[in-house]
Amino acid sequence: SQTIHQWPATLVQPVGSPLSLECTVEGTSNPNLYWYRQAAGRGLQLLFYSVGIGQISSEVPQNLSASRPQDRQFILSSKKLLLSDSGFYLCAWSVGRGPMNNEQFFGPGTRLTVL
């Protein structure tokens, strides 16, 4: 069966420091991968999604970037964190393309606090 991992689970970082969050998926090939951010008590904001290695679509202009160095690995990065980057970061995956793209499943999340 498929599983999705995220690490770290929690992170406290000072303003201006770099960031690297990692997401990996097991048990499936060529997944679609997504990064979402959820501010406290708010909804899900799509940050990036990827349909293949090296293919990244950015949804919201900001100081974050994403990379997909391997088929089942998705990395979220920042060179300099802002206070507004605090939130719950969720990686998600789905399989299939176009009309065959159905269920989307979320990873356990990383809770980031920027001080």
Place this chain on the structure above:
Amino acid sequence: GENVEQHPSTLSVQEGDSAVIKCTYSDSASNYFPWYKQELGKRPQLIIDIRSNVGEKKDQRIAVTLNKTAKHFSLHITETQPEDSAVYFCAARIYNFNKFYFGSGTKLNVKP
């Protein structure tokens, strides 16, 4: 792009009563509509979904209905229990696209 609106933002019901959460979407090309439940501090969990070729789907106490003409879909929870308390999100996916558009969430509180 797609725009998904969700109502109400908060809903409080008595245990045993029914709860209904409604979502509307804007793009008639959307063809897949999942619902997620998110407990405090946890990840969203897929609880039920419906495709555009179906008008209703049930899974025990949970049901989802879809009205393609009016472009709205609803989540129905019957015989609510305290453990149903959570935030519920609806979403829509446009045919042939790989993005999911989420509603803003409904916080459901089931009072014992």
